[in-house]
Amino acid sequence: MDQKIGIVIDEDFAVKNYPPYQHPIFLSYENPLRIKLILEYFEKVNLWEDKRIIRLEPKLIEEGLLKLAHSKYYIDTVKRLSKFGSGILGEEVFITNDTFSLAKKAVGGAIEAIEKVIKKEVTQSIALIRPPGHHALREKGSGLCIFNNIANAIFYLRKNVQYDKKIAIVDIDDHFGDGLVQYFYDDPDVLYFSIHEFDFIENDIGFINELGDGQGIGKSINFPVPAGITDNDFLVFLDILEPILKEYEPDLIIVAMGFDMYFDDPIGNCLLTSISYNKFAEKILTMAEEVCEGKLAFILEGGYSLIGLPFCVQAVLSSLLKKKYEQPLFEKINFSSESKMEEVQQIKSKLEKLLRNYWNTLK
Numbered sequence: 500m501d502q503k504i505g506i507v508i509d510e511d512f513a514v515k516n517y518p519p520y521q522h523p524i525f526l527s528y529e530n531p532l533r534i535k536l537i538l539e540y541f542e543k544v545n546l547w548e549d550k551r552i553i554r555l556e557p558k559l560i561e562e563g564l565l566k567l568a569h570s571k572y573y574i575d576t577v578k579r580l581s582k583f584g585s586g587i588l589g590e591e592v593f594i595t596n597d598t599f600s601l602a603k604k605a606v607g608g609a610i611e612a613i614e615k616v617i618k619k620e621v622t623q624s625i626a627l628i629r630p631p632g633h634h635a636l637r638e639k640g641s642g643l644c645i646f647n648n649i650a651n652a653i654f655y656l657r658k659n660v661q662y663d664k665k666i667a668i669v670d671i672d673d674h675f676g677d678g679l680v681q682y683f684y685d686d687p688d689v690l691y692f693s694i695h696e697f698d699f700i701e702n703d704i705g706f707i708n709e710l711g712d713g714q715g716i717g718k719s720i721n722f723p724v725p726a727g728i729t730d731n732d733f734l735v736f737l738d739i740l741e742p743i744l745k746e747y748e749p750d751l752i753i754v755a756m757g758f759d760m761y762f763d764d765p766i767g768n769c770l771l772t773s774i775s776y777n778k779f780a781e782k783i784l785t786m787a788e789e790v791c792e793g794k795l796a797f798i799l800e801g802g803y804s805l806i807g808l809p810f811c812v813q814a815v816l817s818s819l820l821k822k823k824y825e826q827p828l829f830e831k832i833n834f835s836s837e838s839k840m841e842e843v844q845q846i847k848s849k850l851e852k853l854l855r856n857y858w859n860t861l862k
């Protein structure tokens with residue numbers, strides 16, 4: 500099949516669910532400008548004229564479908580507060596009058612991106628949706644997330660498309676996907692692999708020995724990294740991910756695509772440039788081509804640097820299109836941060852040791 504990259508995007512993501520905060524506080528960063536600037540960048544580089552790019556709309560979904568991943572009470576609460584027009588829904592989640600409809604649309608965006616890939620209507624896809632989803636829980640919103648876009652999409656595919664194959668989720672957001680992991684903690688048919696910033700002094704969740712449960716044991720894999728990692732340190736986790744993906748043989752790879760390890764991100768504390776995302780996408784595409792006929796869907800999670808976001812998306816896209824990515828000049832900074840390589844290698848060894856109990860390839 501000729502290369503066809505599906506991009507799910509919608510103007511609503513670029514205008515709706517504006518945070519009701521005028522000053523830069525944590526909650527204000529999840530705002531429509533994130534998508535608006537990506538859309539403007541796409542126009543500037545004439546992206547839509549590329550015949551290999553297919554613009555897709557989020558799938559229209561019934562509200563009842565959200566019950567596959569969320570409780571009725573929680574869904575009704577989001578709806579009720581949206582109708583009211585404001586409110587705070589759990590930890591770091593604001594509500595405006597269009598939150599419910601936009602969050603539902605984000606779920607539809609994730610579904611469309613993944614469904615088109617498994618039906619082979621596109622080779623790979625990218626869903627540029629918001630609000631993000633990987634912190635959202637069955638009964639609660641959390642960390643700027645309302646509905647769990649990826650969990651909802653997987654449950655939809657299982658129920659409505661009778662899709663029953665193995666899926667690997669690779670979560671590269673700066674934060675641990677504490678919502679997403681809980682849906683699949685004992686599920687052998689979903690492998691969850693997360694690289695995330697971790698507080699090694701205070702300890703944190705997303706620790707290396709949270710390995711899953713029951714039949715899913717060994718299939719929740721956390722690669723925590725210290726704040727301040729750079730492009731030199733980021734891809735070390737692939738040394739573990741790659742052999743595991745080959746042994747697991749998923750039918751599909753979903754990337755929870757957070758860009759908040761970017762150096763200019765106001766929330767994450769890492770120092771990556773778009774080059775890391777470009778190289779990661781290149782590697783994960785090669786792995787997908789080896790294990791699952793290239794079936795790969797990228798679903799946007801966090802990433803709040805308005806300067807960096809369009810370039811990070813372009814960096815991923817360039818890899819999917821197999822063309823050279825030109826790093827923007829402003830990213831060429833010599834970070835004075837000390838190398839984190841030793842720490843990262845230590846984590847890798849410890850994790851490898853734990854995983855040897857579950858994966859032959861690491862023995």
Ligand SMILES: [Zn+2]
Binds near residue numbers: 672673757759801802
């Ligand atoms: Zn994040």
